[in-house]
Amino acid sequence: MSAHNEPTPEETLKHFLELSLAQIQWRIRKHGENKFDAEMRRMRLLEELIKEQLPDENSRFATGSSR
């Protein structure tokens, strides 16, 4: 957090990234790994968009190996 305890946009995004990951993990536990519905897809896309805003997460070689 910054000196004034005001989160920077990056810090806020990091926080949401953690939240979205937690939500995805919860959904996977609930539905099983093979359940990948539209909402989960959108969440994953949002998660990756957030990562893209954070430094060095989306270079060409950050290959999409997460299965």
Add this chain to the structure above:
Amino acid sequence: MKTLVLQLARLGDIYQTWPVLAALKRLHPDSELHLLTRAKFAAATEGLHVVDKHWLLDTRQVLSPLIDERPELDEAMRKLDELTEKLLDERFERVINLSFSPLSSLLTYEISRHAVEVRGYTRFDDGYLSIPDDPSAYFYAQVGVDKSNRLHVTDLFAHVADVELEERDWEVLPQHDEALSREKNVILIHVGASSEQKTLSVPKWQMVAKRLLARWSGRVVLIGSEGERTKAEQVAAISGERRPENLVGQTSLKELIALIREARLLIGGDSGPVQIASLVNTPVLNISLKAVSFWETGPRSKGSRILPVEDESQIGADEIVEEALALLESRRSNPDAVVVPLRNAPYVAGSRQENSFEWELLRALYMGAEMPAAPGEIFLMGLKRLGEVVELALEQIDAVEKNPGNKIAASIIEQSDVLMDQIMSFVPEVGPLVRWFRTEKIRIGPKPLKELIEATKDVYLKLQGVIAFYLTSENLMDADRSA
């Protein structure tokens, strides 16, 4: 066929995509060609006339509701849907993803529902990574600084897009004018890069500038972006009668392109201006450090040279300046320099890169070349161990086939991957083979268990075939002789 190309990487990759877009337009002149890039790098498409519509992925706009005082996840999701729906509404028949990131694969999946053809990373219906075409599988398995690939990124992009590049595809921008550049007599130096590991330090650049000014009577000009201003100021502050002119942070991309086109030579590390030089065909002297693979992102302009070094201590400023002047006078100087004979042709390796067993193995596995001779006994030993692991895994796959609930067999199959990692760490020469095998396994999509088992078995059998080739008695005898 209405086509969308996704290029969500940075400046350098966007410029390296230009010839591919030109080739797509040349081969399909009547088809609409759209391009999606990140809004941050929109300027890198200025002057790209072959594209009919340019889409921007404005991440900040989608994410802005999340950084408001009262963060709104639903609003962010709505904005995200707006973007994907707009792209989906275009009903692209062909979607070509030239970025190799998780984001791009998810986005490709979302917007290619109507597409007949999808190339590049996407997703299977169960959400797992899908690699539909062989060139993208090659990229996944074999491309990167720690690998043995020697294919240039632009050529790889062309393979993914399924086009063959011609010299004219590089000529999207007005070309370097040799006569004009001789008259102007300018050598450009780009002192920056996207990371400091990709270029020389301030003291080294100072030495290069000083030595160059002592031997070159023309102008020496520093170029670069706003963020590189401090470094450039430090480089420019050298003692002596002459100093380099400093234009860093003072040029738009358009002006930078014009400067590069009119220069005699550009000296730099791995960076966007080097890729721009390829498009305008201005020769480059590229100092390539360990953090990059010049094979993949080096200059393509005719007559360019690359000096590959592990770190900057391995090369003196005098050597760099001597090679720059040798390049301009068309004489050979450093035998380790890699030469770019023509823009649309492979590099000519320097004396240190001539033999690479791993690269020859890649050519055999992917490009139909002959299998190279085994490099020695350790490689064959590694293959023997690999063969044992494959045999063990195949036995366990049979066990799963007979009893799909067999958890022990499934866990042994998983363990075989760990064993392969260990073999690869002891015998790096087997790396290309193991990475190829792994990627082929990833490419197996969701299917009924029986088909899944068959497809998995098939990949293991292919690996076994390559191992068997090397472990024939003749090869073993060859290895004995050379050991």
